[in-house]
Amino acid sequence: MSVMTDWSEDAYFDTPERGTLDGGTTSSGDLWHSVSSRWGHSMHTMCSYHGMFPAKVAHQFIQQYSRAGEVVLDPFSGRGTTPLQARVEGRKAVANDLSPLAYVLSRAKTAPPTWEEANAFVDELEKAFKASKQGELDVSPDIRMLYHDNTLAQLCFIRNRLLSKKITTWSRAEFMLAGSLAGIMHGGWRRDGTSQYLSISMPNTFSMSPTYVEKFIREKELKKLDQDVFERLRDKLARLYLDENLGQAGVAHHLDAATLLTGKELAPGSVDLVVTSPPYLQVVNYAQSNWIRLWLLGIDEVGREQGAGRKKLNAVLDHRHTFSSYCDFMLRTALGIQRALKKDGIAVLVIGDVKDPGKEDALPLANQMWDEIKGRTSMRLLETIKDDLPATSKVSRIWGETKGQATNRDCALVLTHEDGDPDLSRTDIDWDEPWKDGGPDAAHERVRSARDAVEPAS
Numbered sequence: 001m002s003v004m005t006d007w008s009e010d011a012y013f014d015t016p017e018r019g020t021l022d023g024g025t026t027s028s029g030d031l032w033h034s035v036s037s038r039w040g041h042s043m044h045t046m047c048s049y050h051g052m053f054p055a056k057v058a059h060q061f062i063q064q065y066s067r068a069g070e071v072v073l074d075p076f077s078g079r080g081t082t083p084l085q086a087r088v089e090g091r092k093a094v095a096n097d098l099s100p101l102a103y104v105l106s107r108a109k110t111a112p113p114t115w116e117e118a119n120a121f122v123d124e125l126e127k128a129f130k131a132s133k134q135g136e137l138d139v140s141p142d143i144r145m146l147y148h149d150n151t152l153a154q155l156c157f158i159r160n161r162l163l164s165k166k167i168t169t170w171s172r173a174e175f176m177l178a179g180s181l182a183g184i185m186h187g188g189w190r191r192d193g194t195s196q197y198l199s200i201s202m203p204n205t206f207s208m209s210p211t212y213v214e215k216f217i218r219e220k221e222l223k224k225l226d227q228d229v230f231e232r233l234r235d236k237l238a239r240l241y242l243d244e245n246l247g248q249a250g251v252a253h254h255l256d257a258a259t260l261l262t263g264k265e266l267a268p269g270s271v272d273l274v275v276t277s278p279p280y281l282q283v284v285n286y287a288q289s290n291w292i293r294l295w296l297l298g299i300d301e302v303g304r305e306q307g308a309g310r311k312k313l314n315a316v317l318d319h320r321h322t323f324s325s326y327c328d329f330m331l332r333t334a335l336g337i338q339r340a341l342k343k344d345g346i347a348v349l350v351i352g353d354v355k356d357p358g359k360e361d362a363l364p365l366a367n368q369m370w371d372e373i374k375g376r377t378s379m380r381l382l383e384t385i386k387d388d389l390p391a392t393s394k395v396s397r398i399w400g401e402t403k404g405q406a407t408n409r410d411c412a413l414v415l416t417h418e419d420g421d422p423d424l425s426r427t428d429i430d431w432d433e434p435w436k437d438g439g440p441d442a443a444h445e446r447v448r449s450a451r452d453a454v455e456p457a458s
C-alpha cells in the first residue's frame with residue numbers, strides 16, 4: 001500500500017498568501033498589515049494613547065527577535081503595548097515611562113491583579129463611597145463641565161483614595177483600577193444615548209483643549225450622563241479580562257529613559273530585545289493630549305497653556321525638541337540601549353515620520369537622525385522598515401494635521417551591536433493567539449449581559 005499522502009493534504013498545510021487587510025504595507029512586505037486591526041490581547045484596549053503602535057507590531061518583533069524567557073524592554077512604553085505583548089508571549093517584560101498616565105497603564109498591564117482581586121477592590125471602594133459623607137467638590141470648571149454631579153462625586157472619591165498613596169507604591173489592584181478608569185474617563189455615546197464612558201459625548205482618543213470642549217458643549221447643547229462609575233468600571237474590567245492572562249508578571253519603572261538605561265535598575269548587557277517608539281519630534285504632546293486622564297492621576301491644569309501641570313510635564317517629557325536637540329536625546333537613548341543590550345541583542349526603534357514643510361522628498365526622520373548620531377555609537381543598522389499606513393488610520397495624524405508635520409509613514413530602525421551576531425533566521429510569524437477568550441466565565445457573562453442591555457437579543 002502506498003504511504004504517499006494525498007496532494008490535497010499538502011495543499012491544506014500551505015501558508016496562504018495573506019495580503020494587506022488595512023491598505024497599509026511596509027518595505028519588507030505586508031507583515032502586520034495582513035492581520036486584523038483587532039489582533040491582540042483584550043487588555044491592550046485598556047486606554048487609548050496618542051502615538052501608540054498596534055499590538056501586532058510588537059508581536060512581529062517579539063516573535064522575530066526573542067525567545068520565551070528572554071528579557072524584552074520598552075523604555076518609552078506609553079500605554080504598555082510592548083510589555084503586555086511580551087508578558088503573554090512568555091518573555092520577561094520590562095516597561096518604563098516618565099508620564100504618570102503611561103506608567104499606570106504600563107504597570108497595570110505588566111503585572112495585572114487577578115480578575116477576583118480587581119473586582120473585590122471595586123466592591124470595597126463602592127462600599128466605602130456609600131458610607132462616606134460628601135462635601136463640596138473642589139474641582140476646576142474644566143473638569144466639572146464634563147461630568148454629571150453624581151458621577152463627579154464618585155470620581156473624586158476614587159481619585160482622593162488613589163492619591164492618598166504615592167503612585168509608585170500602589171497595589172496591583174490600584175494600578176488596574178486607575179488604568180481602567182483612565183480608559184473610560186471620556187468617549188463617545190452610543191446612538192441610543194447610553195455610553196460606556198463617563199463624560200459628555202466626546203472623542204476617546206485624546207482630550208481636546210478645555211476652551212474647545214466648552215465651545216463644543218455650548219454649540220451642540222451636549223448633555224451630561226448620570227453614570228455610575230463603579231458599574232462602568234465593572235463593565236470595563238470584564239472587557240479587559242476576556243482573554244487569559246498568560247505569562248509571569250514583569251516590571252514597570254517610572255523614570256527618565258536615559259536614567260533607566262544607564263542606572264542600577266538595568267544591569268549592563270541584560271536585555272535581549274528592545275521594542276520601543278521614542279517620543280516624536282514636536283507632533284504629539286503626551287501631556288496636553290491626556291489632560292483629563294492626568295487630572296485623575298492628580299496632575300491639574302494640564303489642559304491650559306500656562307497651567308501648572310502642563311508646565312511641569314513639558315519640563316520633563318521629551319516631546320518639544322528641535323531636530324538638533326532631538327538628535328542629542330536620541331544619542332543618549334541609543335547609548336543607553338547599547339549599554340543595556342546583550343551582545344547579540346536587537347533594538348527596534350519605531351519612529352513616526354515628520355516632514356519639513358515644503359520638502360516633499362526629505363529623508364525619513366528616523367534615517368536623518370541615525371545618520372547624524374551613528375558615528376558616536378557602536379551600534380549598526382540591520383534594516384530600516386518603512387511602514388506606510390492608510391492616511392485615515394494613524395491617530396497622531398489627526399493632531400498632526402494642525403501642526404502640518406505628521407505623515408502617514410513610520411520607520412522601524414532595527415539595530416544591533418557593531419560586533420553583534422543576532423539570530424535573524426526567524427521570519428515566519430505565528431499569528432495564533434493562545435490566550436484568546438481564555439479569561440474567567442464571569443467576565444464573558446458580564447460582557448454578554450452588558451451587550452444585551454444595549455441591543456436586546458431578538
Ligand SMILES: C[S@@+](CC[C@H](N)C(=O)[O-])C[C@H]1O[C@@H](n2cnc3c(N)ncnc32)[C@H](O)[C@@H]1O
Nearest residue numbers: 051052053076078079081098099256257317318
Ligand atoms: C510614542 S509614545 C510610546 C507609545 C507606545 N509605543 C504605545 O504603544 O503606547 C512615547 C512615550 O515616551 C514617553 N516619554 C517622553 N519623554 C520621556 C523620557 N524622557 N523618559 C521616559 N519616557 C518618556 C511619553 O510619555 C510617551 O508615553
